[in-house]
Amino acid sequence: xxxxxxxxxxxxxxxxxxxxxxxxxxxxxxxxxxxxxxxxxxxxxxxxxxxxxxxxxxxxxxxxxxxxxxxxxxxxxxxxxxxxxxxxxxxxxxxxxxxxxxxxxxxxxxxxxxxxxxxxxxxxxxxxxxxxxxxxxxxxxxxxxxxxxxxxxxxxxxxxxxxxxxxxxxxxxxxxxxxxxxxxxxxxxxxxxxxxxxxxxxxxxxxxxxxxxxxxxxxxxxxxxxxxxxxxxxxxxxxxxxxxxxxxxxxxxxxxxxxxxxxxxxxxxxxxxxxxxxxxxxxxxxxxxxxxxxxxxxxxxxxx
Numbered sequence: 214x215x216x217x218x219x220x221x222x223x224x225x226x227x228x229x230x231x232x233x234x235x236x237x238x239x240x241x242x243x244x245x246x247x248x249x250x251x252x253x254x255x256x257x258x259x260x261x262x263x264x265x266x267x268x269x270x271x272x273x274x275x276x277x278x279x280x281x282x283x284x285x286x287x288x289x290x291x292x293x294x295x296x297x298x299x300x301x302x303x304x305x306x307x308x309x310x311x312x313x314x315x316x317x318x319x320x321x322x323x324x325x326x327x328x329x330x331x332x333x334x335x336x337x338x339x340x341x342x343x344x345x346x347x348x349x350x351x352x353x354x355x356x357x358x359x360x361x362x363x364x365x366x367x368x369x370x371x372x373x374x375x376x377x378x379x380x381x382x383x384x385x386x387x388x389x390x391x392x393x394x395x396x397x398x399x400x401x402x403x404x405x406x407x408x409x410x411x412x413x414x415x416x417x418x419x420x421x422x423x424x425x426x427x428x429x430x431x432x433x434x435x436x437x438x439x440x441x442x443x444x445x446x447x448x449x450x451x452x453x454x455x456x457x458x459x460x461x462x463x464x465x466x467x468x469x470x471x472x473x474x475x476x477x478x479x480x481x482x483x484x485x486x487x488x489x490x491x492x493x494x495x496x497x498x499x500x501x502x503x504x505x506x507x508x509x510x511x512x513x514x515x516x517x
Contacts, residue, residue: 214251217318221255227322232330238263270300276452283355283399283457294460298445302436317427324484330430340435341469342479343424351389352399355457358419361467362387364444375470380417390418423466427487441472
């Protein structure tokens with residue numbers, strides 16, 4: 214649990230001084246005691262709670278059959294994405310929080326955040342924030358823009374930013390461009406041949422812009438607003454978030470582009486690293502003679 218422990222230490226040093234926060238760590242039930250023992254004194258701090266993942270929240274969703282999976286991602290990795298879309302926001306709301314800051318167990322806030330994030334969101338009427346933007350591959354976003362197109366048409370709405378991420382910049386550009394070299398990683402030759410026959414476009418389309426899910430913050434009221442909630446549930450109902458590994462990352466990316474005005478979004482600039490410092494922290498602890506191997510909990514989630 215080296216990385217989780219370091220992540221929590223950095224949260225305590227760099228987030229808590231300005232943003233009062235309750236930290237929830239979720240782990241498999243069989244690992245809860247082990248996580249607590251590994252964290253030592255940290256586990257007894259009043260702002261940290263270690264909770265078990267329940268069977269009901271950690272279950273392959275309908276339409277998530279393994280026969281249709283794309284890619285090498287494990288079932289637990291896919292379950293994490295579904296859990297973050299379904300259980301996590303509801304849990305946060307039930308606990309009485311208004312915002313959630315979602316972190317991985319290898320998310321490192323390496324310097325002071327510098328402001329109260331809750332006050333920042335409240336005073337600027339922000340609904341969504343993230344530390345880093347990125348671009349997915351079509352390998353991990355297969356079918357998502359087509360689903361967004363269906364939603365926009367059936368709900369007769371104009372997205373806030375989505376067309377800026379499409380070529381052409383209109384509903385006509387809201388599609389997945391077929392990239393044959395990339396497709397060879399997850400499609401059989403027969404499937405590639407079939408896609409060629411139906412003549413999917415090979416250029417243009419959605420640019421697959423997303424927000425990294427390892428450090429993202431959003432308003433619970435916004436998440437449960439009618440249209441946002443309907444789109445999330447539509448994504449889950451198709452099973453695409455699980456089958457094609459959209460996970461919560463690509464779904465939240467699409468929420469950002471469909472529903473969020475630019476002045477409602479904050480790109481954080483506080484010092485932060487994800488995963489890339491892991492080896493450094495492992496070596497640092499091993500240098501102290503612990504001999505402990507890295508084995509994080511399924512995730513660390515901080516909520517304000």
